[in-house]
Amino acid sequence: MAPVLYVADILLAGRELDKVEGGAVLVEDGHIAAVGKRGDFAGFAGERVERPLIMPGLVDCHAHMALDAGIRDWPGLVADPEAEHVLRAVAALRADLRSGVTTARYMGDKYFIDVALRRALREGGIAGPRAVVATRGIKASHAHGLVGYPVDGAEERRRFVRENIRAGADFIKLFVTDAVLRPIMYCYPSREEIGAAVDEAHNVGKPVAAHVAGGPGWDVCLEAGVDSFEHGYFATREQFDGLARAGRWLDITPTPIMSDYYAERCPSGMASALAASREALVRSMREAVRSGVRYAVGSDGLHGFLAGDVQYLVDFGASQLEALRAATIRGAELCGVADVTGSIEVGKCADLVGLDAGGIAAAALKRVTLVVREGRPVPLAG
Numbered sequence: 001m002a003p004v005l006y007v008a009d010i011l012l013a014g015r016e017l018d019k020v021e022g023g024a025v026l027v028e029d030g031h032i033a034a035v036g037k038r039g040d041f042a043g044f045a046g047e048r049v050e051r052p053l054i055m056p057g058l059v060d061c062h063a064h065m066a067l068d069a070g071i072r073d074w075p076g077l078v079a080d081p082e083a084e085h086v087l088r089a090v091a092a093l094r095a096d097l098r099s100g101v102t103t104a105r106y107m108g109d110k111y112f113i114d115v116a117l118r119r120a121l122r123e124g125g126i127a128g129p130r131a132v133v134a135t136r137g138i139k140a141s142h143a144h145g146l147v148g149y150p151v152d153g154a155e156e157r158r159r160f161v162r163e164n165i166r167a168g169a170d171f172i173k174l175f176v177t178d179a180v181l182r183p184i185m186y187c188y189p190s191r192e193e194i195g196a197a198v199d200e201a202h203n204v205g206k207p208v209a210a211h212v213a214g215g216p217g218w219d220v221c222l223e224a225g226v227d228s229f230e231h232g233y234f235a236t237r238e239q240f241d242g243l244a245r246a247g248r249w250l251d252i253t254p255t256p257i258m259s260d261y262y263a264e265r266c267p268s269g270m271a272s273a274l275a276a277s278r279e280a281l282v283r284s285m286r287e288a289v290r291s292g293v294r295y296a297v298g299s300d301g302l303h304g305f306l307a308g309d310v311q312y313l314v315d316f317g318a319s320q321l322e323a324l325r326a327a328t329i330r331g332a333e334l335c336g337v338a339d340v341t342g343s344i345e346v347g348k349c350a351d352l353v354g355l356d357a358g359g360i361a362a363a364a365l366k367r368v369t370l371v372v373r374e375g376r377p378v379p380l381a382g
């Protein structure tokens with residue numbers, strides 16, 4: 001590929017997304033070859049692409065390949081045969097990429113389709129983000145976890161975790177609590193079951209992510225060594241502080257509870273439970289953002305809508321730039337890929353997003369007009 005110069009009125013460059021006015025990025029062989037001011041490249045004779053704002057490609061830290069909450073009554077589709085899952089996933093992956101998501105962490109799918117699709121993505125056979133995959137999510141047999149597999153008993157969990165890792169899991173996903181507000185937030189798996197899964201994963205260097213909305217399950221996960229806490233919808237300030245002190249991650253996923261669009265596509269019982277959880281979520285997420293805990297952000301099943309989640313971060317009190325960092329470099333750190341993506345720095349993969357925006361604002365992520373993944377421009381329509 002011939003080198004291309006990407007030029008922007010505002011470029012968000014470097015590890016912390018520093019604002020560079022009149023910035024430019026030289027892309028060569030899929031990588032960032034140079035970063036500077038427009039004037040530094042006055043002698044460059046090759047192709048130039050200009051946008052008002054250019055920033056790193058987005059990182060969606062909580063998605064599912066074959067769940068598509070944009071389809072009415074989508075929870076029922078989980079029981080579909082494997083081929084249907086693959087077909088939905090191929091469309092979802094393309095939608096993720098076109099919205100500017102160049103890396104995504106997929107938090108559990110069935111039939112190991114995520115391993116096959118990750119390979120196809122690497123080989124360029126299909127369009128989509130760089131994928132970090134959980135394979136089969138693990139839940140207690142009496143508990144929440146739409147895409148989770150029921151696995152009871154510490155020994156059974158050890159075996160299941162080993163199978164996931166042998167099949168190609170990048171990390172392990174556990175379901176611990178419900179997703180919506182309950183009078184009591186139960187921790188469904190036992191302490192031993194959570195501990196056994198974490199122990200097996202860590203034994204071979206794989207991190208563990210847990211779906212944990214709050215309640216005593218939070219404290220069990222903290223003690224067991226869970227690396228990333230998904231959702232945290234109803235956790236307390238003390239719980240966020242504990243997470244911050246331990247240096248673990250919070251992955252904020254507001255859309256399922258906050259978005260009307262999402263609720264309209266759920267069965268009615270689910271929609272009312274989501275609506276009843278909103279107030280408590282807003283209270284908790286404000287505390288989370290204020291607490292100083294490290295956080296990333298995820299869209300959880302609504303493909304192409306990560307921009308909405310980033311806007312919610314701002315609504316919860318994050319600065320515009322903090323919200324954009326959560327959706328880029330922080331996400332890359334959480335996914336373990338910050339050495340190759342998440343920021344515009346020399347040597348990293350050329351994962352870029354161009355926005356039709358006059359300033360730094362999360363809302364502008366809804367106006368993506370350029371997506372470049374590993375140096376290749378992504379067709380945004382057709």
Ligand SMILES: [Zn+2]
Nearest residue numbers: 062064107300
């Ligand atoms: Zn999820």
